[in-house]
Amino acid sequence: MRAIQFDHFGGPEVLTLREVPDPVPGPGQSLVTVEAAGVNFADTHQVDGSYLSADQLPYVPGREVVGRTQDGRRVLTMTTGGYAELALVDTDKAIDIPDDLPAGQALALLMQGLTAWHLLRSAARLLPGEAVVVHAAAGGVGSLAVQLAREFGAGWVGAVVSSPGKRDLVLSLGVDAVVEYPLDKPADVILDAVGGPLFDQALGSLADSGRLVTYGNASRAGFTPLDPARLSRLNAGVVGFWLRPALARPGGFTEPLAELLSLTVQGRLRPVGGAEYPLAEARRAHEDLLARRTVGKVVLRP
Structure with a gap:
């Protein structure tokens, strides 16, 4: 089968289309023909070595796919090695989805939707x-988070x-305002995947008992020094978040995903489909993602 693989760490240029052996299902696994694979910022960290060690190379990235099982079910699931024509999935975690649900929208509900x-x-x-x-409210996580915040009762x-184009998108998703720092009024909750100077500006804009949740460093900036005394004066908190342990908790995966799918089918949640690239152009997909030229969910099509 064809797959995207890399055998040394670096930027998008290390991603290479290769012929590799077909995966063989083990106990509790199913083989899926990949219809579409999701592209995430976490994949770029695998490629540059932030998430992997050298002894795991060569490596096929990709944590999420929509595809068909051998018995014809159309499923949405987490996996490893998703940038390929075939992928192995845990049978008990493959969620059936309607045939008329666009693959990009379905994929947006996995890492991005569950993160939001x-x-x-x-x-x-x-x-x-x-x-x-x-x-980053026009991105995969951000575009869902602004909608879910409203759904979950935000005032x-x-x-x-x-960019101006992204401004139009988030306004169409129902946000009250596109803002810049300093805020006119402090916020109770700020979700930050960018880091760098934006993190520091956000920290200074928290309301009393506010929470700044940091879950990424898209700016690739260095770590921001955090003075505990400043947090005391603000009477606020900084919360770190990583999706993987959250999914491992009881009720952390199936129940939230079922809620996200239900909201989408009802039309109350609108996952934003983004650019679609042929599998062979995974390098370009990563370049565009890192340059922040994308909106919504980015997918690869084998």
């Missing part, structure tokens, strides 16, 4: 009526974006 759900429910513990600001939702 847990950011608001598990990390920020959003309360009814609170004010929420979402950084006001603001968005930070990087």
